[in-house]
Amino acid sequence: MVTRVFCQTVLHTVSARPLRSAILRLIPRTALLPWLSSRAVSVSEWPLLSSPPRDYSLPNPSWSTEMRRLYEYYDSLCEKEMEGGEKKPGGWGRLPSYNRTLKYAAGGKCLSKLLKEKARLFTRNTEEQGAAFEYVVFMNKSEKRCVCIFQAGHLLEGPPGNVHGGAIATIIDTSLGTLAGYLSGIVMTANLNINYCSPIPLGSVVLIDSVLDKVEGRKTFVSCQVTSSDGSKLHTEATGLFISINVGHLFGG
Numbered sequence: 036m037v038t039r040v041f042c043q044t045v046l047h048t049v050s051a052r053p054l055r056s057a058i059l060r061l062i063p064r065t066a067l068l069p070w071l072s073s074r075a076v077s078v079s080e081w082p083l084l085s086s087p088p089r090d091y092s093l094p095n096p097s098w099s100t101e102m103r104r105l106y107e108y109y110d111s112l113c114e115k116e117m118e119g120g121e122k123k124p125g126g127w128g129r130l131p132s133y134n135r136t137l138k139y140a141a142g143g144k145c146l147s148k149l150l151k152e153k154a155r156l157f158t159r160n161t162e163e164q165g166a167a168f169e170y171v172v173f174m175n176k177s178e179k180r181c182v183c184i185f186q187a188g189h190l191l192e193g194p195p196g197n198v199h200g201g202a203i204a205t206i207i208d209t210s211l212g213t214l215a216g217y218l219s220g221i222v223m224t225a226n227l228n229i230n231y232c233s234p235i236p237l238g239s240v241v242l243i244d245s246v247l248d249k250v251e252g253r254k255t256f257v258s259c260q261v262t263s264s265d266g267s268k269l270h271t272e273a274t275g276l277f278i279s280i281n282v283g284h285l286f287g288g
């Protein structure tokens with residue numbers, strides 16, 4: 036049962052294939068085989084869990100008109116299942132986002148001894164909608180690129196009226212880390228290099244466009260530009276180096 040719930044949640048919550056495989060490697064192969072061979076798991080199986088975790092990357096009432104417009108634009112480019120089961124090709128996919136990804140990926144059971152009860156993903160640690168990081172990531176597999184739509188809330192103030200540089204670094208780390216993790220499995224940030232070009236007004240919506248530069252062994256090099264939502268103003272640019280790790284490294288191994 037635990038294995039079943041584990042597989043089901045991994046397959047639903049972690050859509051990046053290398054990352055999903057890495058998490059699935061956490062438990063014995065023999066226990067996984069029955070599930071991996073019956074790969075088709077549908078959303079209707081969620082009721083096996085007490086309640087599905089909240090997906091923070093879906094629209095909520097705090098999203099501005101601009102945030103919604105951009106969400107709807109990228110959502111319209113996503114692969115969609117049409118009537119008759121055919122897939123409308125799009126190239127893009129929206130990544131769901133949870134405040135305790137590793138816990139949910141493990142069905143709340145397998146890793147519960149290792150995970151701190153009060154720990155929450157930094158960017159999803161407030162229930163007050165719109166107060167801090169509101170964002171959604173759309174991934175384009177074939178282009179090895181992702182776009183993060185980010186609306187900065189009032190708790191992220193640095194210079195008066197503008198977003199704190201550390202908050203900008205956080206959303207850049209998140210975007211680049213999501214892309215690197217999607218392409219290379221479980222990774223950690225080894226280096227971030229950021230040029231702050233123009234301030235980001237608090238409450239505004241910006242786009243973080245991230246691309247893969249190269250992969251060399253365990254090293255995944257990525258870069259991004261943060262621009263105003265119409266692309267006319269460059270706010271920030273950054274490069275990042277992410278190193279592939281074994282999951283044991285996260286727990287001091």
Ligand SMILES: CCCCCCCC/C=C\CCCCCCCC(=O)SCCNC(=O)CCNC(=O)[C@H](O)C(C)(C)COP(=O)(O)OP(=O)(O)OC[C@H]1O[C@@H](n2cnc3c(N)ncnc32)[C@H](O)[C@@H]1OP(=O)(O)O
Nearest residue numbers: 136137208209212213221222223224225226254276278280
């Ligand atoms: C994260 C897992 C999640 C799992 C579930 C995911 C669900 C997704 C959910 C939500 C997505 C949100 C996404 C958020 C993303 C945020 C990510 C972070 O913020 S991570 C926190 C900050 N980073 C650290 O705390 C690292 C601390 N550093 C280390 O632990 C080690 O230094 C590490 C792992 C980076 C490398 O250590 P070594 O011992 O494994 O490897 P060595 O041999 O040192 O390096 C390998 C190669 O990389 C080069 N290298 C290492 N660090 C370098 C550096 N700073 N600059 C240049 N090269 C470097 C080395 O020279 C070496 O290169 P040569 O193979 O010899 O060519």
